Amino acid sequence: MKKTLKQLAAWLKIDEQLHEDVTVTGISIDTRTIQAGDLFVPFRGEAVNGHKFVEQAFEKGAAASLWLNDEPNPPENRPLIFVDDAEQALQKMAIAYRSEHKATFIGITGSNGKTSAKDIVASSLSPYFKVQKTIGNFNNQLGLPITILQLDEDTEISVLEMGMSGFGEIELLSRIARPHLAIITNIGEAHMQDLGSRAGIAQAKYEITQGLLEDGFLIYDGDEPLLQELVAQDPYTETKAFGFDEAHDLFATQITATEQGSSFTAAGIINGDFTIPILGKHQVKNTLAAMLVCKAMNLTDEQIRTAFAQIELTDMRMQLVSKGSLLFINDAYNAAPTSMRAAIDFMQSTTIRPEKWLVLGDMLELGDDEQAFHEALAEAIDAQAVHSICLYGPRMKWLYNQLASTFDSAHLIYSEADYMPIVQKIQAEANEESIILLKGSRGMKLETILQQLS
Structure with a gap:
């Protein structure tokens, strides 16, 4: 983005006298990561007032800054735009820049898999287009506008992740982004405490169609039956379905896994054999969504196949990690019942290594039914397929109690708040025949186990 301060003020419909006109080439809300030429956006929260850092932002190279009208003592002789609400100003600027931009915008949401889908879509298109995607977790009412405002003017495709915790949030993001294509990866149980039911979660995710x-x-x-129902009730939105059923527009069969990734056969809109450097049946499903995007962008099957070799996922998503002779699958970025079961199913079916270990941490934000969700995981675990289970976190005690009659103490341990019993068990008993899954919600930080292994 390269806009003068007067152009930004025009976007915001502000006519006040500015100290001087300068060129803005980016946006920032954090002086720790600010770049030269950025417009600094200070937020006023309960604990921190961003206006205290405006001078520091200029010292670090900021070209200009917003300033709230009711905030006293604005700095003199600094290029400022005065606004009533910083968040609304950020969103208005993003809407204005989006309306001018010529890129194809792709919006992605879902209970699980939206970051992986974002990475797969961006990786698949990058060999053929200039692509920019959401970085990190910049997927909310602040992060998405910042992502849009950081787009280069010659970007051809913008891949935007959209997260939420309640009703109305995805609709807001969708109306800001106005995507050409929208993806819903799945419906799980995350945010159940806020949305009440899986049906409520599906409704909230379906808001992506509003923009x-x-x-x-x-x-x-x-x-997903809940999405099938919403699609059937919506005569205005064109849709394409992906999954494992032959009735879908694109479906996958013959999925196999190796240490190099997954291979599968696609059928429907696209036909043929494909290989991706990612593990997991659920990641094959995310790949199907990306394939439909690639088809919409007029890529040939061979171009798609070639691009798949370059796919890279954000860390801690079914990530293979070697520690000496030990092999881990680090899927510790987040967890909900749907994704937990998918990871467990993969472990029990994989032939990468014969000795399967499950290291599972608490699933958070599940609301009043969290005990039932943890206990129900016992139904997904096959005692004949799993060698050892290590459970971590206070909520995993519920699963431990369910498994105690099936696994003896040599193959099942529980630790409420200390990683070391799990670290010590892995060090003492796992070997070159073992493959070890780390899976839990972000707050459980199961990657700490990898870090503590000598």
């Missing part, structure tokens, strides 16, 4: 352009379409998990 969808008229000639765009929705790509959705056709295996």
Whole structure:
């Protein structure tokens, strides 16, 4: 983005006298990561007032800054834009820049898999287009506008992740982004405490269609009945379904896994054999969504196949990690019942190594039914397929109690708040025949186990 301060003020419909006109080339809300030429946006919270850092932002190279009208003592002789609400100003600027930009915008949401889907879509398109995607967790009412405002003017495709915790949030993000294509990866149980039910979660995710352009379409998990119902009730949105059922527009069969990734056969809109450097049946499903995007961007099957070799996921998503002779699958970025079961199913079916270990941490934000969700994981665990289970966190005590009659103490341990019993068990008993899954919610930080292994 390269806009003068007067142009930004025009976006915000502000006519006040500015100290001077300068060129802004980016946006920042954090002086620790600010870049030269950025517009600094100070927020006033309960604990911190960002206006205290405006001078520091200028010292670090900021070209200009917003300033709230009711905030006293604005700095003199600094290029400022005065606004009533910093968050609304950020969103208005993003809407204005989006309306001018010529890129194809792709919005992605879902209970699980949206970051992986974002990475797969961006990696698949990057060999053929200039692509920019959401970085980190910049997927909310602040992060998404910042991502849009950071787009280079010659970017051809913008891949935007959209997160939420309640109703109305995805609709807001969708109306800001106005995507040409929208993806719903799946419906799980995350945010159950805020949305009440899986049906409520599905409704909240389906809000992504509210900003969808008229000639765009929705790509959705056709295996999810809740999404099938919403699609059936929506005569106005063009849709394409992906999954494992032959009735879908694109489906996958013959999925196999190796230490190099997954291979599968696609059928429907795209036909043929494909290989991706990612583990997991659920990641194959995310790849199907990306394939539909690639088809919409007029890539050939061979171009898609070639691009798949370059796919890279954000860390801690079914990530293979070697520690000496030990092999880990680090899937510790987040967890909910749906993704937990998918990871367990993968472990029990994989032939990468014969001795399967499950290291599972608490699943958070599940609301009043959290005990039932943890206990129900016992149904997904096959005692004949799993060698050892290590459980971590106070909520995993519920699963431990369910498994105690099936696994003896030599193959099942529980630790409420200390990683070391699990670290010590792995060090003492795991070997070159072992493959070890780390899976838990972000707050459980199961990657600490990897870090503590000598």
